[in-house]
Every structure is written in structure tokens, then in C-alpha cells.
Amino acid sequence: MSRKELLSKIGLRADGRRAQELRRIRCKLGVFTEPDGSAYIEQGLTKVLAAVYGPHQVRGGRSKAQYDAAIVNCQFSMAVFSTGERKRRPRGDRKSTEMSIHLKQALMATIKTELYPWSQIDVYVEVLHADGGVYAACVNASTLALIDAGIPLKEYVCACTASLANNDIPMVDISYQEEVLGGPTLTVAALPMSEKIVLMEMTQRFHLDHLPKVLKEALRGCKDIKVILDEAVRNHLVNVGSSSGWVKNK
Amino acid sequence: MSLCEAEKTFILHGVEENFRIDGREREDYRPMEVEIGIISHAFGSARLRLANTDVLVAVKIEVDTPYPEKPSQGKLDFFVDCSANATPDFEGRGGEDLATGISNSLSDAYRSSKAFDLKKLCIMKGQKCWKLLVDILLLECGGNLYDAVSLAVKAALWNTRVPGVKSVGIDGKNVELNVSERLNDCVPLDVSGAPVMVTVCKIGEYCVVDPSAAEEKCSSAALVVAVSQGNITTVLQGSAGSLHPTTLMDSLGLGVEVANQLNIALMETLQSAPPHFDVGFLK
Numbered sequence: 001m002s003r004k005e006l007l008s009k010i011g012l013r014a015d016g017r018r019a020q021e022l023r024r025i026r027c028k029l030g031v032f033t034e035p036d037g038s039a040y041i042e043q044g045l046t047k048v049l050a051a052v053y054g055p056h057q058v059r060g061g062r063s064k065a066q067y068d069a070a071i072v073n074c075q076f077s078m079a080v081f082s083t084g085e086r087k088r089r090p091r092g093d094r095k096s097t098e099m100s101i102h103l104k105q106a107l108m109a110t111i112k113t114e115l116y117p118w119s120q121i122d123v124y125v126e127v128l129h130a131d132g133g134v135y136a137a138c139v140n141a142s143t144l145a146l147i148d149a150g151i152p153l154k155e156y157v158c159a160c161t162a163s164l165a166n167n168d169i170p171m172v173d174i175s176y177q178e179e180v181l182g183g184p185t186l187t188v189a190a191l192p193m194s195e196k197i198v199l200m201e202m203t204q205r206f207h208l209d210h211l212p213k214v215l216k217e218a219l220r221g222c223k224d225i226k227v228i229l230d231e232a233v234r235n236h237l238v239n240v241g242s243s244s245g246w247v248k249n250k
Numbered sequence: 251m252s253l254c255e256a257e258k259t260f261i262l263h264g265v266e267e268n269f270r271i272d273g274r275e276r277e278d279y280r281p282m283e284v285e286i287g288i289i290s291h292a293f294g295s296a297r298l299r300l301a302n303t304d305v306l307v308a309v310k311i312e313v314d315t316p317y318p319e320k321p322s323q324g325k326l327d328f329f330v331d332c333s334a335n336a337t338p339d340f341e342g343r344g345g346e347d348l349a350t351g352i353s354n355s356l357s358d359a360y361r362s363s364k365a366f367d368l369k370k371l372c373i374m375k376g377q378k379c380w381k382l383l384v385d386i387l388l389l390e391c392g393g394n395l396y397d398a399v400s401l402a403v404k405a406a407l408w409n410t411r412v413p414g415v416k417s418v419g420i421d422g423k424n425v426e427l428n429v430s431e432r433l434n435d436c437v438p439l440d441v442s443g444a445p446v447m448v449t450v451c452k453i454g455e456y457c458v459v460d461p462s463a464a465e466e467k468c469s470s471a472a473l474v475v476a477v478s479q480g481n482i483t484t485v486l487q488g489s490a491g492s493l494h495p496t497t498l499m500d501s502l503g504l505g506v507e508v509a510n511q512l513n514i515a516l517m518e519t520l521q522s523a524p525p526h527f528d529v530g531f532l533k
Binding site: 026 | 292304335341389530
């Protein structure tokens with residue numbers, strides 16, 4: 001397989017996956033005790049921790065507070081050791097600020113903010129290892145943390161990346177290696193049950209004709225992720241429930 | 251965390267009775283968990299959980315030029331990052347004061363050549379040396395940060411493997427390193443002297459170790475002692491409040507005694523650690 005090829009002739013990717021396969025997802029809810037909700041997710045080697053505080057009183061002056069909805073505050077931060085080359089600063093650079101804004105956009109679409117007027121919900125994400133699809137992992141981790149915090153959501157919000165190999169075949173869940181190899185990357189955050197897209201971002205280029213199939217593949221990835229997250233949430237509730245004795249079976 | 255007067259009195263009385271709110275005695279530690287090698291792309295890493303306090307440490311290694319005044323020594327840098335996951339107060343630049351405080355105390359504690367020998371990190375005198383970048387990430391603060399951080403750093407350094415250098419070539423002013431490509435060809439660090447820090451908190455008339463977040467709120471003064479092989483390398487009087495010289499000497503004695511026990515316990519745990527399982531935060 002040549003270096004530039006994203007998909008080999010027999011249909012395998014650099015890490016041995018097929019084009020439509022996600023990386024292994026492992027997740028856990030309730031990692032920490034201090035925040036109201038927390039979650040940890042691993043997508044392949046990408047590892048993200050998320051913590052949710054709130055809803056609580058608006059911090060730093062009431063001028064920001066809204067009379068009809070809660071404000072959602074997001075902070076994206078990457079551990080300095082998360083990338084191959086050590087980062088200088090964990091947050092505050094342009095990329096992190098952009099990530100925070102995009103994360104807020106995705107979460108605002110699903111949180112029922114109208115239930116908490118005059119209050120604030122904080123979502124903090126910390127990337128421990130960046131290996132492609134960082135934004136997607138952050139959205140998925142935040143969803144789990146919000147569920148752990150018991151904040152009402154309209155539905156799961158999931159994110160997934162997709163790319164185009166050999167100018168023809170769409171692939172899902174792009175790793176860092178594949179990002180570097182130079183394929184275009186389409187990041188989609190979606191509400192998988194109602195099939196609505198809340199955020200779409202693309203780097204590099206491909207022909208407009210390819211967009212529908214790449215987008216379809218990304219949406220399918222979101223749906224697959226939703227199934228995995230849903231199972232994790234149910235398992236977590238059974239575990240929590242069994243300790244307090246309200247789950248009969250198990 | 252804010253406590254009312256009644257809660258503070260309750261904690262105070264508990265310390266007087268030698269029966270603290272979580273049932274410990276004054277010289278007892280809370281349960282601790284340490285895990286090494288959980289960050290695959292670092293040269294060494296450790297995660298330490300002391301009750302509610304959670305610290306993640308990763309060590310990265312770079313090739314650097316030694317300082318002109320210390321040509322035969324390597325470099326050791328500490329960087330502390332207070333994640334907003336720990337408390338919303340750390341959002342933005344909120345945790346920077348605490349972070350600088352911890353990283354400065356760590357550099358002070360490791361400065362002595364008896365505590366950590368930087369000469370072993372020298373590759374070629376005045377030309378090349380290894381630079382150890384110790385990055386500490388605070389993920390949850392449940393009191394007693396200094397102790398947890400120092401133990402986690404020691405565990406991470408214990409886990410660190412410095413790449414083996416096969417040969418060094420000089421071509422004019424350029425120095426070329428030939429680093430061994432074999433993964434097993436690495437050198438572990440000697441951390442037997444790496445300092446362990448113990449926070450001694452004065453609550454009422456008595457001194458306690460390993461204060462929880464609530465106990466830290468009640469303390470009138472706190473003393474951080476860094477101990478390396480029975481010798482004190484750094485003493486730091488944190489927080490506001492004052493100590494009588496006699497109390498100070500007593501707390502130092504208590505700190506050294508506890509640090510020695512902690513050090514032995516940590517080294518035993520590290521040496522008997524089972525082969526690595528990929529667990530991390532999924533437990």
C-alpha cells in the first residue's frame with residue numbers, strides 16, 4: 001500500500017478497519033464525584049473527559065443571566081501531553097476557543113434550556129489523548145456527562161467524522177493518521193433520532209457530488225455511536241440502580 | 251466549598267478526640283490508588299487517586315542544550331495544569347496561581363542533587379542533554395493536593411524510560427545523536443531519592459496529615475514538608491496563619507516521619523505492581 005492511499009485495494013484502511021467501521025468506543029459515566037455529572041470516552045486512542053456543573057446560579061454578575069433560558073458555558077481544553085508534539089498551553093489558543101464555541105452550539109441544540117431560567121450550566125472537556133476526531137469525542141463525552149448530571153435533553157447529540165477515500169468511497173471515523181495522510185474531513189454533529197444536523201464542518205475539498213454520500217456515511221456513524229452511548233447509559237443506570245435495590249432483574 | 255460555624259466546630263472537636271469526620275486518626279491517610287503507564291504516548295505516566303483528589307502525570311522527554319552554568323546537567327521542568335473539570339473556579343486562567351505554587355514547590359524540592367541526580371540526564375557535556383518535561387494535570391481537588399502531586403510525580407518518574415543513546419557524533423558544530431530504536435533499550439530513572447511531600451495542617455491545638463477539603467477550610471496554618479531519604483529538601487508554609495516555633499518543629503518531625511512511611515509504601519506498591527492492564531478511567 002502506498003503512503004498516500006487511504007484505502008487499499010482490498011478495502012482496508014491503514015489501521016485495518018473497513019471503510020464503514022468505527023473505532024472501538026469505550027465509555028464510562030460518573031468518573032468523578034465533585035462535578036454534578038462526568039463521563040469518560042475512548043474512541044480508538046482519542047480519550048476525553050467531560051464534567052458538567054449545574055444548573056446553578058449565574059457566576060460573575062447577573063447581567064449575563066437570561067430570564068427565559070439557562071446559559072450554557074463550555075470550555076475546551078487539551079492536556080499539554082495529549083499530542084505527539086508537546087503543546088505549549090492547554091487552552092486559550094484560537095483552536096481551543098473555536099472548539100468551545102462549536103461545542104456550545106452542538107449542546108445548545110439538545111439541552112432544554114428553557115427549563116432553567118436565570119441559571120447556568122457549565123460543560124468542561126479535557127482531551128487526554130488526541131488521535132483524530134477530537135471534536136466528535138468531545139461532543140459524545142459531553143452528552144454522556146449531561147445525562148449523568150440529569151439535565152433534560154431533547155435527545156442524544158452525537159458527532160462523527162467522515163472522509164472520502166480514493167475520490168470515491170466514503171469512510172467513517174477518521175484517525176489522526178488518516179487526517180495527516182491528507183483526506184478531506186467532514187465533521188458532523190447530529191441529533192440521530194430526528195436526523196437533524198446541528199453542526200457541520202469541513203476541511204480540504206471534494207466535489208459537491210460526493211457530499212451527499214459522505215454526509216450520509218457520517219450520519220450513519222452518528223446513529224451507530226448513539227446506539228453505543230445508549231447502551232452505556234442503560235448499563236450505568238442498572239449499576240447505580242442495583243446498588244439502591246430498585247432494579248429487579250440483574 | 252464553604253462551611254458554617256457549626257460544621258467547623260464539629261470537625262475541630264473530631265480532631266481533638268482523635269476521631270476525624272471520616273473515622274481516621276490524626277496521622278492516618280485516606281485510601282490511595284496509583285496506576286502507572288496509562289498514557290501510551292508518554293515516556294512515563296501515572297495516575298494517583300487519593301480519595302477525591304485525582305492527579306494525572308505524564309513525562310515527556312526532549313533533547314535540549316544544557317544551561318551554560320551547568321554544562322554537565324540535564325533539565326527537569328514541571329508544568330501544572332488545573333483542569334476546569336476539578337472546579338469551575340479554575341476556568342480560563344483561574345487555576346494559574348495554584349498551578350504556579352505547586353510547580354515552584356516541586357522544582358524547589360527536586361533541586362538538590364541528592365534528591366534527583368540531573369547529571370545522569372547529560373548526553374554530552376555542554377552540548378546535549380535530556381530535558382524531562384513533567385506535566386501534571388489536576389482532575390479533581392479533594393484536599394491535600396501537594397502530597398498527591400508529589401507521589402504521582404514520583405510514580406511517573408519511576409515509570410519513565412529514557413531512550414538509550416548508542417553513539418554521539420560531532421561534525422563541526424553539529425552534534426548527531428544515534429538513539430537506539432529498540433523499545434527495550436531504555437534506561438529507567440533512579441527515583442530512590444525523589445522527594446515526597448507531606449502537608450501538616452494545624453486544626454485547633456493539634457496537627458493532622460492528609461487533610462480533606464473540609465479540614466483544609468478549618469485549619470489555622472499549614473506546612474508542606476518535602477522529604478528525600480529522611481532529609482528535608484523543602485519546607486513551605488502555605489495558607490495564611492502563623493505557627494509557634496515549637497509547633498513548627500513538632501510538625502516538621504511529624505511530617506518527616508509520615509513522609510518516610512509514605513515513601514516506603516509507595517515504593518513497595520510500585521515494585522509489586524501487577525503487569526499493566528489497560529484500565530485507566532474505565533474502572
